[in-house]
Amino acid sequence: MNELNVALVGCGFFGKQLALSFHKAGANLVGVTDINFQLANQLAEKYSTSAYIDVPTLIESTTPDLVIIATFNYAHMAPAITALNYDCHVFIEVPFALEPQDCKQIMDLARSKNKNVFIGHLLRTLPGVMKAKQFINDNILGKITVARATRQRWIDSALDKNWWKNDVKLTGGKLFNEIHELDLLCWFLGDITSVYAQSTNRAHPDNLENHDIIQLLLQFKSGVFASLEMGTAYRLHEWGISIHGERGALVINFYNSTMTLTLSDGTRQQFNLYDEFEADLSLRESGKSIQKYNEINALAPLWLSRASEIEVQTVIQHLTDNAVSVLTEQPMDAVIVAHAAKTSIQRKMQINLA
Ligand SMILES: NC(=O)c1ccc[n+]([C@@H]2O[C@H](COP(=O)([O-])OP(=O)(O)OC[C@H]3O[C@@H](n4cnc5c(N)ncnc54)[C@H](O)[C@@H]3O)[C@@H](O)[C@H]2O)c1
Incomplete structure (x- = not known):
């Protein structure tokens, strides 16, 4: 081709x-x-x-x-x-x-x-995230013990609650609409055997169904325990993933645009998430302001635009050069877990996926 x-x-x-x-x-x-x-x-x-x-x-x-x-x-x-x-x-x-x-x-x-x-799991293809995946695959952390992911930020109440991005029936809720961190946990750590989830709405009374605090407790087939906390009722922004193992820990911090590997011998290495300074800077800047969902005529910020360009390059290489794109790996896992989390919230019970 x-x-x-x-x-x-x-x-x-x-x-x-x-x-x-x-x-x-x-x-x-x-x-x-x-x-x-x-x-x-x-x-x-x-x-x-x-x-x-x-x-x-x-x-x-x-x-x-x-x-x-x-x-x-x-x-x-x-x-x-x-x-x-x-x-x-x-x-x-x-x-x-x-x-x-x-x-x-x-x-x-x-x-x-x-x-x-x-x-389109575009965070997977960021150079710093690819490096983190490589460290995990190469067993640099040793036996992984526990992981934690966050996407915590503030978004003001929406004036137009009929806009599809504010309608939980059309988006599936924030867990689906912002599925990236759940996907990264699944991609990094493998099969999930159970999920317990709870969610509520504390700061957006105009749109009560659209929960602004969502918490998941996850157990993996490997024995790893993990949590995911996300939502739009957090004045102090946090966005990242930490993965702990017997020999060290990995921290991906999206607001610093860094991935840090700290080993138990005291050594530490830090990597930028992008290979270009401007994209790292754009991601760092994004953490400072009050966020909003992107409207139909908005332009993507540089960090998102570059992330999209990088993921698309992997798609083209996959189809033209037989270089496997990570966007084809474990395509369904995050949706399966998000769906189970919704069931857990409705039934107020842990859901087994095994
Ligand atoms: N990967 C990311 O970080 C990222 C970022 C933004 C959006 N998204 C995803 O991209 C998708 C689109 O989001 P968006 O922000 O562009 O929304 P948007 O509302 O700006 O655009 C969606 C477009 O799809 C059109 N459309 C809807 N149903 C259609 C159909 N059946 N046939 C043809 N056209 C149809 C709408 O008219 C609209 O123009 C969503 O699934 C969203 O979650 C992903």
Whole structure:
């Protein structure tokens, strides 16, 4: 395969970013579609390509190698199934889907068609995070004992609670909408056997269903215990993962844009998460301000834009150079655990996944 032909479904905030990332990486954007046809037209014009009325028309007219899906969280499944049925590879934005059986259906179809499913877990491909994964795989920490992940920040009450990003029925809730750290725990530490979760809303009374404090207690098949604490009711921002083992500890701090390895012999090594100073700086700056969800016409900040470009490079290398992208590994795990956590919250009990 020489030049990769890609088609885009969903031309909103992140669809635009993905179009740019694939374009910069040398892929050929052959066409786009969106239920908001004006948005599709605007993006098509920017890349001198065409907008199509729906997914089948897009694929039949452009015969892409890869279909990129950046629609609302609850609307990933239908275009993915259509694209696979037309024998295309698919790149699906996170969260993969809101129901584990939808992920399974997509994976089963992809397997039967011998096609790749890439999930947009873009934090995995940051250079510093890849290095952390390598340290874990190389057993540098020894037997891992315990891990802790956080995504704690403040987001002001939303004026428009009907906006899909504020509607828990459409996003799946924050655990799905911000699934990155749960995914990293699964990717780093393997199979989870049980989850206990609790959540509440303390600071956003205008949208009570959308919980702003979420806490998970996780047990892994390996015996590792972990916790994840996330939400938007935390005035003091914290965003990272720490993993402790018998021989040392790894700390990924997204607000410092660093990964630090401290060993029990007292040695310490620190790495930046990006290979470019400007992207590290942009991520560091992002921790300072009150955050908000990105609106349809917003531009991605530099750190997010670079993260998207890096993940897209791995997708292109996978499809053109047989270099396996980590975006194909353990695609469903985070959704399975997030779904179990939701059940745990509803039933107020620990859920076994074994
Ligand atoms: N990886 C990341 O860090 C990251 C960042 C932002 C968004 N996302 C994910 O990207 C996806 C899109 O988010 P966004 O911020 O771009 O939202 P958005 O609302 O800005 O854009 C979504 C677009 O999809 C279109 N759309 C919805 N359903 C459709 C369908 N069935 N067919 C065609 N078009 C459809 C909408 O009209 C809209 O233009 C979400 O799943 C979100 O979680 C991931």
